[in-house]
Amino acid sequence: MCTSPAVHPSNCGINDDMDARKGKTSSAAVVVAVTKWMLNKGQGAMMGIYDTLLLAFDMDNRVDEARSLWNIVLHTHNRSISKRLFSRMISLFDHHSMPNKIIKVFADMEKLCVRLDETTVRKVYTSDED
Numbered sequence: 001m002c003t004s005p006a007v008h009p010s011n012c013g014i015n016d017d018m019d020a021r022k023g024k025t026s027s028a029a030v031v032v033a034v035t036k037w038m039l040n041k042g043q044g045a046m047m048g049i050y051d052t053l054l055l056a057f058d059m060d061n062r063v064d065e066a067r068s069l070w071n072i073v074l075h076t077h078n079r080s081i082s083k084r085l086f087s088r089m090i091s092l093f094d095h096h097s098m099p100n101k102i103i104k105v106f107a108d109m110e111k112l113c114v115r116l117d118e119t120t121v122r123k124v125y126t127s128d129e130d
Contacts, residue, residue: 028059047082054085058092066092067101074108081112087120099127 031052050073057066070089073081086109093101106124109116116124 026060028056031056032060032062032065047077047080047085051085051088054088054092058088058095061096063092063096063098070105078112081114083109083114083117083120086114087117090120090123094123094127102127 036053050069053069054066057063057069066089073085086105089105090102093099093105102124106116
């Protein structure tokens with residue numbers, strides 16, 4: 001039985017997030033592993049947790065996983081997604097040079113009547129120029 005991700009990571013299904021062969025683990029990978037473990041246990045399904053997980057995916061260059069999580073959040077909590085979470089996703093796509101994805105997130109923001117902050121407007125504007 002899995003009681004802690006640090007004690008029994010193999011039993012929790014989070015081995016993919018840690019490089020056991022080298023004994024090295026990035027802090028982003030640890031955040032991802034612990035957060036996935038929490039979500040699998042039915043704990044922590046809040047916007048702040050999703051924000052932290054998206055940041056960790058960004059830091060660990062795991063854009064596909066971030067997009068998957070974003071789609072789940074968008075379809076599950078579409079009326080309660082914070083401006084901060086939209087901004088996080090736009091920053092992630094900006095960081096990984098994905099202007100088409102930035103425009104899609106922006107369209108979702110407009111559809112849900114989420115107001116933009118100045119930094120996000122600049123990122124959307126510069127991505128639209130490309």
